[in-house]
Amino acid sequence: MEKSANFLFGGTNFNRKKFAPDFAKFKNRTVEDDDRNKKLSFFEQEEESEEEPEQEKIASSSSSSKKRKRKSANSEPVEGFDVFKSSKKSRSKGKEVEHDTKDETLENPKKELYRRMEQDALSRKQYNIHVSGNNIPSPLKSFTELASRYGCKKYILRNLAELGFKEPTPIQRQAIPILLSGRECFACAPTGSGKTFAFICPMLIKLKRHSTDGIRAVILSPARELAAQTAREGKKLIKGSKFNIRLMTKPLVKTADFSKLQCDVLISTPMRLKRAIKAKKIDLSKVEYLVLDESDKLFEQSMLKQIDGVVKACSNPSIIRSLFSATLPDSVEELARSIMHDAVRVIIGRKNTASETVKQKLVFAGTEEGKLLALRQSFAQSLNPPVLIFMQSKERAKQLYDELKCEDIRVGVIHSDLPPGERENAVDSFRAGETWVLIATDVIARGMDFKGINCVINYDFPDSASAYIHRIGRSGRAGRSGEAITFYTEEDVPFLRNIANTMTSSGCEVPSWIMTLKKKKWKKHRPKRDSISTRPKDSKIEQEE
Numbered sequence: 064m065e066k067s068a069n070f071l072f073g074g075t076n077f078n079r080k081k082f083a084p085d086f087a088k089f090k091n092r093t094v095e096d097d098d099r100n101k102k103l104s105f106f107e108q109e110e111e112s113e114e115e116p117e118q119e120k121i122a123s124s125s126s127s128s129k130k131r132k133r134k135s136a137n138s139e140p141v142e143g144f145d146v147f148k149s150s151k152k153s154r155s156k157g158k159e160v161e162h163d164t165k166d167e168t169l170e171n172p173k174k175e176l177y178r179r180m181e182q183d184a185l186s187r188k189q190y191n192i193h194v195s196g197n198n199i200p201s202p203l204k205s206f207t208e209l210a211s212r213y214g215c216k217k218y219i220l221r222n223l224a225e226l227g228f229k230e231p232t233p234i235q236r237q238a239i240p241i242l243l244s245g246r247e248c249f250a251c252a253p254t255g256s257g258k259t260f261a262f263i264c265p266m267l268i269k270l271k272r273h274s275t276d277g278i279r280a281v282i283l284s285p286a287r288e289l290a291a292q293t294a295r296e297g298k299k300l301i302k303g304s305k306f307n308i309r310l311m312t313k314p315l316v317k318t319a320d321f322s323k324l325q326c327d328v329l330i331s332t333p334m335r336l337k338r339a340i341k342a343k344k345i346d347l348s349k350v351e352y353l354v355l356d357e358s359d360k361l362f363e364q365s366m367l368k369q370i371d372g373v374v375k376a377c378s379n380p381s382i383i384r385s386l387f388s389a390t391l392p393d394s395v396e397e398l399a400r401s402i403m404h405d406a407v408r409v410i411i412g413r414k415n416t417a418s419e420t421v422k423q424k425l426v427f428a429g430t431e432e433g434k435l436l437a438l439r440q441s442f443a444q445s446l447n448p449p450v451l452i453f454m455q456s457k458e459r460a461k462q463l464y465d466e467l468k469c470e471d472i473r474v475g476v477i478h479s480d481l482p483p484g485e486r487e488n489a490v491d492s493f494r495a496g497e498t499w500v501l502i503a504t505d506v507i508a509r510g511m512d513f514k515g516i517n518c519v520i521n522y523d524f525p526d527s528a529s530a531y532i533h534r535i536g537r538s539g540r541a542g543r544s545g546e547a548i549t550f551y552t553e554e555d556v557p558f559l560r561n562i563a564n565t566m567t568s569s570g571c572e573v574p575s576w577i578m579t580l581k582k583k584k585w586k587k588h589r590p591k592r593d594s595i596s597t598r599p600k601d602s603k604i605e606q607e608e
């Protein structure tokens with residue numbers, strides 16, 4: 064027993080001196096404090112009585128402490144203080160009570176704190192949650208805790224239930240309480256593990272209700288399709304409320320009067336938002352929440368300038384920023400640490416690994432012609448749609464589409480040369496099952512949640528390990544199983560080892576000769592490849608003439 068306790072608290076030494084103010088909170092709690100809290104709850108009940116959660120609004124004190132309270136060591140939500148809140152709640156409702164009573168808590172704050180720490184450690188171990196930072200809030204046990212701990216409105220819980228979500232995913236268990244307690248965070252969790260709701264849910268709970276005060280939350284996504292998907296997912300969660308979630312579209316940037324626009328949450332790509340900022344069309348000074356989804360992509364050189372512009376425009380000093388991705392390079396972590404305030408780091412499982420629910424295979428195709436033959440053969444043998452095929456460039460995506468479009472396969476294509484409407488159609492038709500095979504560039508490699516993709520084919524070898532992780536992560540989402548096939552030619556062999564490492568760390572077997580290859584440092588591996596065609600060269604010449 065003692066052994067397991069040592070294990071759980073390995074490296075953790077409770078510093079009573081450091082947390083003296085928090086002990087004082089336990090000791091100095093008075094009847095007035097209780098009354099004050101009751102008044103706050105009542106005030107909130109008056110405002111939105113039909114939506115008010117049944118359980119006591121523990122979060123009222125934390126929401127009133129919004130303005131940079133996290134800067135003060137005294138007011139930070141230390142774990143002991145959380146315990147205090149939940150014991151108060153359990154007295155009032157008699158629910159979720161373990162065995163703590165007020166007296167016990169007051170007399171034994173240290174014991175209580177240890178108990179909570181032990182529970183948190185067990186829970187984090189169970190869900191493979193790794194955290195670092197100060198005073199990290201306990202992971203959620205269930206969605207209902209959102210009401211009991213944070214005063215979440217009923218409609219959100221109802222909508223989560225309607226979506227069929229029975230319990231929070233590991234990233235939701237930990238990231239939601241962190242953001243709800245007013246802390247900044249950067250998080251890395253596998254593809255398809257529910258990161259979207261991990262940041263939308265706490266945002267809506269904290270914003271509480273629709274307001275005419277202007278934009279209060281911004282979510283940045285690196286691609287239009289992902290921004291549109293995030294807006295759609297967010298709207299599922301606000302059903303039954305007056306919240307306004309808006310997607311920044313081209314017409315909106317051009318024509319909208321943002322000073323009059325009803326918008327609580329704005330979802331945009333960095334480019335579109337930067338344009339609106341530059342044209343002085345939009346005021347982001349009241350933004351309380353900023354989420355950088357697929358943060359490592361957003362921090363790439365091509366987007367960094369726009370991100371910088373948006374971060375600067377969100378000038379509210381109390382802003383809470385968060386970074387989410389399935390891949391978190393050390394450089395992004397460093398950047399995050401330097402710009403964020405007292406941020407909590409959350410990693411689910413092992414950092415930068417592929418989803419374990421995807422069966423991964425490497426296939427040597429020899430030449431470009433060999434790839435096309437292999438693809439046709441596999442379709443002829445067993446086409447199990449939906450299938451997503453990734454290409455290294457829009458030119459190659461067009462070429463493959465031209466090769467396959469006249470065959471019996473319902474095939475679509477998406478790349479950045481297509482007009483927005485056609486891009487949207489390509490995604491919608493694929494979602495609706497009208498196209499079985501979607502040929503794509505990396506524009507949809509990240510974040511896109513197509514239900515039940517059976518197979519991802521990396522027709523062209525990905526240009527980085529993170530591209531590989533995101534591409535194959537379009538399959539095997541939300542616990543489902545999936546498959547990923549990666550074609551390679553001689554040119555790709557030097558880079559096999561990097562993919563092989565990712566494969567083995569997510570439980571897939573890799574031929575031993577690949578593991579003996581030298582690891583190569585890669586910078587965007589996109590070799591010049593022969594064009595895609597199986598037509599005999601002579602017939603091509605005839606046609607060109």
Ligand SMILES: Nc1ncnc2c1ncn2[C@@H]1O[C@H](COP(=O)(O)OP(=O)(O)OP(=O)(O)O)[C@@H](O)[C@H]1O
Nearest residue numbers: 228230231232254255256257258259389510512541
């Ligand atoms: N608590 C939950 N229970 C069941 N399903 C969930 C839960 N939360 C989210 N999902 C579903 O899981 C799927 C993947 O979620 P999401 O798109 O947020 O993944 P992600 O972690 O952002 O992936 P990626 O890294 O690819 O962006 C979605 O279909 C979503 O509806």
